[in-house]
Amino acid sequence: MSSVTTAIVAGPDENGIAAALETEGVDVTRLDGVISRPQLEEAGIVAADLYVLTDIGQATTIPIVCDLNDDVRTVVYAHRTVPEFVKGQLDLAIDPQLMDASVVADELVD
Numbered sequence: 001m002s003s004v005t006t007a008i009v010a011g012p013d014e015n016g017i018a019a020a021l022e023t024e025g026v027d028v029t030r031l032d033g034v035i036s037r038p039q040l041e042e043a044g045i046v047a048a049d050l051y052v053l054t055d056i057g058q059a060t061t062i063p064i065v066c067d068l069n070d071d072v073r074t075v076v077y078a079h080r081t082v083p084e085f086v087k088g089q090l091d092l093a094i095d096p097q098l099m100d101a102s103v104v105a106d107e108l109v110d
Helices: 017-023 037-043 061-068 101-109
Strands: 006-010 027-031 050-053 073-077 092-094
Touching (some): 006 017, 017 027, 017 050, 017 101, 050 061, 061 073
Parallel strands (some): 006 027, 006 050, 050 073, 073 092
16 A cells, blocks of 8 residues: 555534644644535545545445546544445544544554
8 A cells, every 4th residue: 555645524524534634744734614526626626545534424425436446545533333335435433532633543554
């Protein structure tokens, strides 16, 4: 697996996953609000190594991301359970209460 150099963090980030990834040297683009395919494309998803979703309400973005980039790793870092329809396209789902953002970022980058 290649190392992670670029990531998109989508949704509110009260648990600090974007900052933790930046600390690991990852170039992070943040998206918030209702996220659309054009926004994902504009943010650079086609070339991104990692897509981290922090808002389960935006779970429909995961199939879009996978459609745009076959090589991207998809991660949900949120308290709520991931809907069934995206589980097959998800690489990892982590509850922030179980694992600190710095630990998650370290694992994702290594």
